[in-house]
Amino acid sequence: MKEKECTCPIFRALEKQGLRWNPETEEIETKRWRAKEFERYYFVDNVFGIFSHREVFDSTDDGLWNSGNYFRTEDEARKYVNEFKRMLQERTLDKEE
Known part of the structure; x- marks a missing residue:
């Protein structure tokens, strides 16, 4: 999954916004945990x-x-x-x- 995240445009777009996809919760979340x-x-x-x-x-x-x-x-x-x-x-x- 990590490799896909690096190459998929949607994951790169999320990264630019300070967000990430959490496959465990199936939610978009901030990069820093809260x-x-x-x-x-x-x-x-x-x-x-x-x-x-x-x-x-x-x-x-x-x-x-x-x-x-x-x-x-x-x-x-x-x-x-x-x-x-x-x-x-x-x-x-x-x-x-």
Whole structure:
């Protein structure tokens, strides 16, 4: 299916609009996943803790989703926690040249 998606004009058109076809649900959806109402999602807090929240489409949910700090699973969030830590520990922008 992946190969077809890359070559079929309809899938390329969807991609340009930030959309994709989900063969499991048989629906067109945004490329970035967002939970349905009351479905659980995960996010990383300011000290790298992982928390879950139920989607209610309020300003907190919107802010986390818009920032990209919004994950389908705890495992996915954990991968990003490790990457965030690595990036901050190796940061160079604040070092004097």
